[in-house]
Amino acid sequence: MSAIITRGLTKKYGKFEALSGLSIEVAEGESFCLLGPNGAGKSTTISLLTGSIEPTSGNAVVMGVDVAKDPIGVKKLVGIVPEMEYPPSFLTVREYLDLVCSIRKVKEPKPEIDRWIEFFGLGPKEDVLCKDLSKGTKKKVIVSAALVHEPKLLFLDEPFLDLDPIVQHNMKDYLRSYVKEGGTVFLSTHILEIAEKLCDRTAILYNGKLIASGRVAELKHSRESLEDVFIRLVKEEGA
Numbered sequence: 743m744s745a746i747i748t749r750g751l752t753k754k755y756g757k758f759e760a761l762s763g764l765s766i767e768v769a770e771g772e773s774f775c776l777l778g779p780n781g782a783g784k785s786t787t788i789s790l791l792t793g794s795i796e797p798t799s800g801n802a803v804v805m806g807v808d809v810a811k812d813p814i815g816v817k818k819l820v821g822i823v824p825e826m827e828y829p830p831s832f833l834t835v836r837e838y839l840d841l842v843c844s845i846r847k848v849k850e851p852k853p854e855i856d857r858w859i860e861f862f863g864l865g866p867k868e869d870v871l872c873k874d875l876s877k878g879t880k881k882k883v884i885v886s887a888a889l890v891h892e893p894k895l896l897f898l899d900e901p902f903l904d905l906d907p908i909v910q911h912n913m914k915d916y917l918r919s920y921v922k923e924g925g926t927v928f929l930s931t932h933i934l935e936i937a938e939k940l941c942d943r944t945a946i947l948y949n950g951k952l953i954a955s956g957r958v959a960e961l962k963h964s965r966e967s968l969e970d971v972f973i974r975l976v977k978e979e980g981a
């Protein structure tokens with residue numbers, strides 16, 4: 743079954759088209775990477791797929807749910823790490839994760855919360871108000887909140903930003919095993935080295951348009967890295 747299907751997905755702000763007729767399909771159990779220069783439309787795509795904004799035209803179906811018709815229904819099924827989001831300043835780390843578990847109706851929240859607190863080394867900070875955390879620690883809390891209800895599909899918008907190299911490494915390992923066990927990852931990142939290691943397929947956006955998509959290996963010429971592919975395709979498009 744497809745985890746994500748979009749058909750002609752378009753978002754306009756006035757006359758400006760932030761996303762133009764995106765049609766893609768992501769299978770369950772796949773690790774899919776959305777790439778593109780600044781302003782290409784990556785966050786717009788994730789916001790449309792998670793029901794945070796409405797499309798101007800076209801449609802998206804996520805885990806069998808039509809996003810425009812049931813945006814709340816989609817949120818229940820997926821984990822989301824938005825690009826720019828901080829946990830609520832007035833809650834401690836544990837209180838926030840507790841709140842997320844109760845909203846997502848996690849049956850046994852404590853072991854789940856303990857698991858992510860341990861994974862991200864948040865133990866010494868679990869009773870600290872989120873407003874008093876460092877930027878990277880806030881990111882760890884946001885990622886924990888996306889994972890704590892064990893969703894089958896993860897939307898990750900620059901999830902590695904602000905995380906130290908050890909945490910990035912552990913996250914990569916976790917995401918690999920998550921996909922191996924049947925989870926689906928939809929990742930947007932500028933860290934192409936990570937994208938190359940994690941993703942089976944990719945789509946590259948430029949000025950809101952899809953300029954390339956396919957298996958990472960198939961987009962490469964001979965010895966190219968994903969970074970080489972990205973720079974070549976974006977330069978060709980720009981020219």
Ligand SMILES: Nc1ncnc2c1ncn2[C@@H]1O[C@H](COP(=O)(O)OP(=O)(O)OP(=O)(O)O)[C@@H](O)[C@H]1O
Nearest residue numbers: 755759760778779780781782783784785786787825
């Ligand atoms: N609310 C808005 N009103 C007007 N324009 C917007 C709005 N939100 C996004 N845009 C524009 O849509 C385009 C795509 O933005 P988006 O955030 O999706 O890009 P991105 O690929 O995620 O970029 P980055 O890599 O810099 O995060 C940009 O030109 C942006 O300025």
